[in-house]
Amino acid sequence: MTRYARITGTGSCLPPRRLTNADMAARLAERGIETSDDWIVERTGIRARHFVDEGVNASDLAVEAARHALAAAGITAADVDLIVVATSTPDMVFPSTATIVQHKLGVAGCPAFDVQAVCSGFIYALTVADAMIRAGGVHRALVIGAEVFSRLLDFNDRTTCVLFGDGAGAVVLEASAEPGILATDIHADGKHTDILCVPGHVAGGEVLGSPLLRMDGQAVFKLAVGVLEQTARASLEKAGRKPEDIDWLIPHQANIRIMQGTARKLRLGMDKVIVTVDEHGNTSAASIPLALDHGVRSGRIQAGQTLMLEGVGGGFTWGSVLLDF
Ligand code: UT7
Numbered sequence: 001m002t003r004y005a006r007i008t009g010t011g012s013c014l015p016p017r018r019l020t021n022a023d024m025a026a027r028l029a030e031r032g033i034e035t036s037d038d039w040i041v042e043r044t045g046i047r048a049r050h051f052v053d054e055g056v057n058a059s060d061l062a063v064e065a066a067r068h069a070l071a072a073a074g075i076t077a078a079d080v081d082l083i084v085v086a087t088s089t090p091d092m093v094f095p096s097t098a099t100i101v102q103h104k105l106g107v108a109g110c111p112a113f114d115v116q117a118v119c120s121g122f123i124y125a126l127t128v129a130d131a132m133i134r135a136g137g138v139h140r141a142l143v144i145g146a147e148v149f150s151r152l153l154d155f156n157d158r159t160t161c162v163l164f165g166d167g168a169g170a171v172v173l174e175a176s177a178e179p180g181i182l183a184t185d186i187h188a189d190g191k192h193t194d195i196l197c198v199p200g201h202v203a204g205g206e207v208l209g210s211p212l213l214r215m216d217g218q219a220v221f222k223l224a225v226g227v228l229e230q231t232a233r234a235s236l237e238k239a240g241r242k243p244e245d246i247d248w249l250i251p252h253q254a255n256i257r258i259m260q261g262t263a264r265k266l267r268l269g270m271d272k273v274i275v276t277v278d279e280h281g282n283t284s285a286a287s288i289p290l291a292l293d294h295g296v297r298s299g300r301i302q303a304g305q306t307l308m309l310e311g312v313g314g315g316f317t318w319g320s321v322l323l324d325f
Contacts, residue, residue, distance in 0.1 A: 001177055002177070003133070003134050003136065003176075003244060004069070004080065004133075004134065004175070004176050004177070004179045004180030004181060005110060005130040005133035005134060005141075005173045005174070005175060005176070005180055005181050006173065006174055006175075006176040006178065006179065006180040006181070006323075006324075007131065007171045007172065007173055007323065007325060008072075008073040008074075008075075008099070008163045008172050008173070008174045008304075009068075009069045009070060009071070009072030009073025009074070009075075009171065009172040010068075010069055010072055010170070010171050010172075010289065010292055010293040010296045010297075011064075011065045011066060011067065011068025011070070011071070011072060011169070011170045011171075011293055012065045012068065012167065012168060012169040012170070012286075012289065012290045012293035012294065013062075013064035013068070013071030013167060013168045013169075013262050014050045014064040014167045014280065014290070015049050015050045015051060015052040015053065015056060015166050015167070016050070017050060017052070017053060018049075018050050019048060019049055019051060020047065020048045021035075021036070021040045021041065021046070021047060021048070021162070022037055023051075023132040024040070024161070024162050025037065025190050027155065028155065028158055028162075031155065031156060033156065033158050034134070034158070034163055035158045037240045038072055039164060039259075040162050042056075043222065043255075043257070044162075044163060044256065044257070044277070045255065045256025045257070045259075045275070045277050046163065046256075046277055046278060046281045046282075047251045047256075047278045047279065048163065048166050048278070048279050048280075048281070048292070049164065049165030049166075049279075049280060049281030049283075050166055050167060050210040050280065050281075051150040051165065051166055052148050052150060052166045054150070054267055057091040057097075057100075057148060058085075058087050058089050058090060058091055058097050058146040058147060058168070059085075059091050059097050059100040059101050059104060059146070061146045061147075061148070061166065061168035061286075062085055062087075062097065062101045062144045062146035062168045062170065063101055063104045063105060063125065064168065064287075065146065065168040065169050065170035065289070066101065066105060066142050066144055066170045067105075068170070068293070069170040069171055069172050069293075070172060072172070072296075073174070075140065075172065077102075077105035077106060077107045077142075079109055079140055080097055080107070080110060080140050080141065080142050080172070081110045081111075081138050081140055081141070082110055082111055082112075082129060082132060082138045082140070082141035082142070083098045083101060083102050083105075083110060083111070083112035083113075083141070083142045083144070084098060084112075084114075084115055084125040084128060084129050084141065084142070084143050084144070085097045085098040085113075085114050085115070085144045085145075085146060086114070086115045086116075086117065086122045086124060086125040086143075086144065086145040086146075087114055087116070087121065087145070087146050087147055087285055088116055088118045088120030088121065088147065088149075088198075088284055088285065088314070089146075089147045089148045089149060089151055089152065089284075090114060090231070093202055096112065096113050096114040097114050097146065098112035098113050098114050098144075098268055099112045099113075100212075101142075101144065101146075102141060111174050114298060115128060117186075117188070117285070117313070117315060117317040118196070118284060118285065118313035118314035118315055118317060119252050119254065119282070119284045119285060119287065119311055119312060119314065119317075120186070120248060120252070120285075120311040120312060120313045120317035120319050121145055121284070121285030121311070121313075122143070122145035122169070122285050122286070122287075122288045122309075122311060122317070123186060123282050123288065123309060123310065123311040123320060123321055124186055124317070124319060124320040125145065125182075125285075126143050126173070126181070126184070126309070126321050127184040127186050127319065127321065128278050129141040129143045129206055129325070130173065130184055130321070131184075133173060133174075133175050134249070137177045138175070139174065140172060140173070140174050140175070141172070141173045141174075142170060142172060142173075143170065143171050143172075143173055143209055143289075143305075144168060144169070144170040144289070145168065145169050145170075145283075145284075145285035145286040145287070145288065145289045145290075145313065146164075146167075146168035146169075146285070146286055147166060147167065147283050147284040147285055147286045148166045149164040149165065149166060149193070149221070149282070149283065149284055150164070150165070150166050151162075151212070152198050152211070152213040153212065153213060153286075154165075154210075154212040154213065154214070157212075157214070159215070159217055160213055160214065160215050160217075161256070162185060162209035162281075163281060163282050164213070164281055164282045164283070164284070165280050165281035165282065165283050166283060166286075167189050167280055167283040167287075167290050168250055168286045168287025168289075168290070169284045169287075169288065169290035169291075169292060169293050170289055170293075171289060175307035178324075179323070179324050180323060180324060181321060181322070181323045182235075182238075182239035182241070182322045182323055182324060183236070183238035183239040183321070184319070184320070184321050184322075185231050185234040185235045185237065185238065185319055185320050185321075186231075186317070186318075186319030187227070187231065187317065187318050187319060188315045188316065188317045188318075189315070189316050190315065190316075191316075192219075192315070192316035193314075193315070193316075194216075194314065195215065195219040195316070196213075196214075196215045196216070196220050196314040196316070197202075197213075197214060197222075197313075197314060198210070198212065198213050198214075199214070200212075210313070220232075221255070221257075221258060223311070223312070223316060224230070224312045224318075225258055225259050225261040225262060225265070227312055227316075227318040228258070228262040228310055228312055228318065229262060229265040229273045230267060231310055231318055231319055231320040232249075232262070232266055232308055232320050233266075233309055235308065235310075235320040235321065235322040236308075236322060238322075239322050241306070243266040243267055243268060244267075245268070245306050246249035246268060246272065246274065246306055246307070246308045246322075247305035247306050247307065248272060248273070248274055248295060248300070248301055248305060248306075248307050248308070249262070249263060249268055249272055249273045249274070249308050249310075250273075250274045250284040250288055250291050250292050250295065250306075250307055250308065250309045250310075251273065251288075251309075251310050251311070252287050252288055252310065252312055252313065253275070253276050253277035253280060253281075253282060253283070253287040253288075253290075253292075254277065254280075254282045254287070254312075254313075255277065256275065256277055256278070257283075259273055259275065259277070262310075264269025273289045274292070274294065274295040274300070274301070275291075276290060276291045276294050277307070284306055284313065285311075287311075288309050288310075288311055290308075291311065292307070301325060302325070303325060304324065304325065305322055305324070305325050306323070306325070307322070307323050307324075307325050308321075308322050309321045309323070311323075
C-alpha cells in the first residue's frame with residue numbers, strides 16, 4: 001500500500017499591530033524619505049503588513065499558528081512525532097526555533113529542527129516532512145513557517161522596508177493511504193547570494209557586517225517569474241497532472257505582479273490564485289502557509305481540491321508542492 005502525507009489541519013497567526021502604507025509613509029517621512037500608498041500598491045499590491053511588538057519572537061507566532069492547525073486536525077501536540085519550523089528569523093542563533101516551539105507546546109521527545117531556505121522555507125520544510133512520513137518513521141508532523149522580518153528591515157531603504165511583514169502559518173501533515181502530497185520539487189543556486197541577503201554574522205561577541213536585509217529587487221523579480229513557472233511544471237509532470245488540474249495556486253506572497261506573471265505563464269486566471277500579499281506583505285517562509293490557512297478558513301479551499309504551493313527566495317532557492325487537499 002502506498003503511503004502518502006496529507007494535510008489534515010491548517011492554522012496561522014498575525015501579530016495584532018497592523019501598519020498601512022500610509023503608516024509606513026509617515027514613518028519614513030520622519031527620516032526624510034518619500035514613499036506613497038500609490039507607489040506601493042501599484043508596484044507590489046501591498047496595502048498593509050503586520051509587525052510584532054518588542055519581545056515577541058518567531059516561536060510565539062509559530063506556537064499560535066500550530067495550536068490552530070492542531071485544533072483543525074483534531075489532535076494535540078502530544079500526538080505529533082515531528083516538528084519542522086521554516087524560518088530565517090530564529091529566536092536565537094541556537095537552539096533551533098523548532099525546539100523552542102516544542103517546549104512552548106508543552107511536549108518533549110519528538111525530533112524538532114529548523115529549515116533555512118528563506119522565502120522557500122515552507123516548501124523545503126513540507127518536502128522534508130513528506131519524505132520522512134513516506135519513509136515510514138513519522139506519522140504526524142507539524143510543519144510551520146514563522147518569521148519576524150520586521151527585525152531585519154532597514155527603515156532608511158524605501159526599496160525594501162515597505163515590502164515585508166511578520167506572521168506564521170502551520171499545517172498538520174499525517175500519514176495516509178490516500179494522497180495527499182502528489183509531488184515535490186526543490187532547488188537552489190548559491191551564485192545568487194548577493195541579490196537577497198542579510199550579510200551580518202555573529203563573531204567574538206559582536207555582529208560583523210550588516211544585520212539588515214538588502215535586495216536587488218529587479219534581479220529577484222526576473223529570476224522569480226521564470227523559476228516559479230519551471231517548478232510548477234516540474235511538480236505537475238512528476239504527478240502526471242496538467243496546469244488545468246490546479247484548483248488553487250498558492251504562491252509565495254512577495255509581489256502581486258510576480259503572482260500575475262506566474263499565473264499567466266501557467267494559463268490560470270487570477271480567480272484561481274490565493275492572494276494575501278495585500279494584507280500581509282511578504283512574510284517570507286510564513287507567506288504560503290498563511291495564504292493556505294486564509295484560503296481554507298474563508299471557505300474557498302475545499303477538501304478534495306488540487307493545490308499548487310510554490311515559493312522562491314534568498315539563496316537563491318525555489319520549489320513547489322502539488323497536493324490533493
Ligand atoms: O521574497 C523574496 C522575493 N522577493 C521578491 O520577489 C521581490 C521582487 N522584486 C520586486 O517585487 C520589485 O522589484 C520591487 C517591488 C522591489 C521594486 O519594484 P520595481 O518596479 O522593480 O521598481 P524599481 O526598483 O525599478 O524602482 C522604480 C523607481 C525607482 O526610482 P527611479 O530610479 O525610477 O527614479 C525607485 O527609486 O521607484 C523608486 N522606488 C520607490 N518609490 C517610492 C523604490 N522604492 C520606492 C518606494 N516608494 N518604496
